[in-house]
Amino acid sequence: MGLRQRIPLLRWSFLRLALGVRNISSTGQVGDGREAALRDYVVANARQGDIDDVLATIDRFAYEESFLINVGDQKGAILDAAVRRADPRLVLELGTYCGYGALRLARAAPSARIYSVELAEANADIARDVWAHAGVADRITCVVGTIGDGGRTLDALATEHGFGPGLLDLVFIDHDKAAYLADLQSILDRGWLHRGSVVVADNVKLPGTPKYREYMRRQQGTLFDTVEHKTHAEYQSLFADLVLESEYLGGQKP
Ligand SMILES: C[S@@+](CC[C@H](N)C(=O)[O-])C[C@H]1O[C@@H](n2cnc3c(N)ncnc32)[C@H](O)[C@@H]1O
Numbered sequence: 001m002g003l004r005q006r007i008p009l010l011r012w013s014f015l016r017l018a019l020g021v022r023n024i025s026s027t028g029q030v031g032d033g034r035e036a037a038l039r040d041y042v043v044a045n046a047r048q049g050d051i052d053d054v055l056a057t058i059d060r061f062a063y064e065e066s067f068l069i070n071v072g073d074q075k076g077a078i079l080d081a082a083v084r085r086a087d088p089r090l091v092l093e094l095g096t097y098c099g100y101g102a103l104r105l106a107r108a109a110p111s112a113r114i115y116s117v118e119l120a121e122a123n124a125d126i127a128r129d130v131w132a133h134a135g136v137a138d139r140i141t142c143v144v145g146t147i148g149d150g151g152r153t154l155d156a157l158a159t160e161h162g163f164g165p166g167l168l169d170l171v172f173i174d175h176d177k178a179a180y181l182a183d184l185q186s187i188l189d190r191g192w193l194h195r196g197s198v199v200v201a202d203n204v205k206l207p208g209t210p211k212y213r214e215y216m217r218r219q220q221g222t223l224f225d226t227v228e229h230k231t232h233a234e235y236q237s238l239f240a241d242l243v244l245e246s247e248y249l250g251g252q253k254p
Pocket residue numbers: 024027028029069070071072093094095096097098099100101102117118119120123145146147148174175176179
């Protein structure tokens with residue numbers, strides 16, 4: 001990793017991201033077209049039908065072309081290991097962005113069905129193109145909506161996609177940092193987790209999800225058993241981050 005890759009403050013595309021923070025929360029995109037550029041870059045440069053090459057190409061784009069808010073390669077390896085341990089059949093991601101995280105989930109769990117909930121239709125379109133290029137469009141579904149939209153998205157997952165009590169093996173939470181706890185609570189209220197289901201949460205230190213972290217600390221050994229993985233924020237090594245991996249201790253055995 002070169003100096004510009006290690007120290008993101010030396011990269012214009014990282015500084016531009018800071019200017020686009022408000023844009024990200026309203027539109028899901030930075031505002032300079034980098035997400036659409038990523039799609040074009042993948043189609044032009046990654047081998048079709050090769051998940052490894054598509055992921056490596058996205059990482060290269062994020063390091064060399066334009067910084068992206070994917071889970072990234074370093075935290076992605078923590079996610080991969082958690083997924084392999086859980087060996088899931090049904091996975092739910094919150095926050096699709098350009099489809100990178102879901103692609104890692106699909107690679108680490110080759111027999112799973114992956115659902116990813118995304119606020120922004122434009123991101124869903126990009127992610128679907130990326131998944132099609134990687135050859136996994138039949139296993140990953142993007143549902144446009146939010147868990148907090150009054151039950152519409154949760155109902156769609158139940159009625160159109162077969163979510164139900166005790167069927168959800170793994171949740172990857174990586175969307176609106178203020179919604180982590182409420183959205184997990186909504187999933188718990190539906191009873192979709194079973195004993196041994198795993199919840200992985202990104203960005204617990206940066207930008208930070210203090211209420212979620214505090215909740216997991218309070219539930220330690222009762223409702224959840226949590227490991228805090230110390231790591232770095234995506235695509236650089238200057239800023240620290242935390243990924244939480246929490247095993248659900250409630251519910252029925254599958
Ligand atoms: C950090 S990115 C997700 C990165 C992705 N998980 C990955 O690793 O490639 C956050 C995404 O969450 C979306 N988002 C924000 N609030 C949301 C919400 N309440 N529900 C669903 N998606 C949301 C944003 O539009 C953005 O695409």
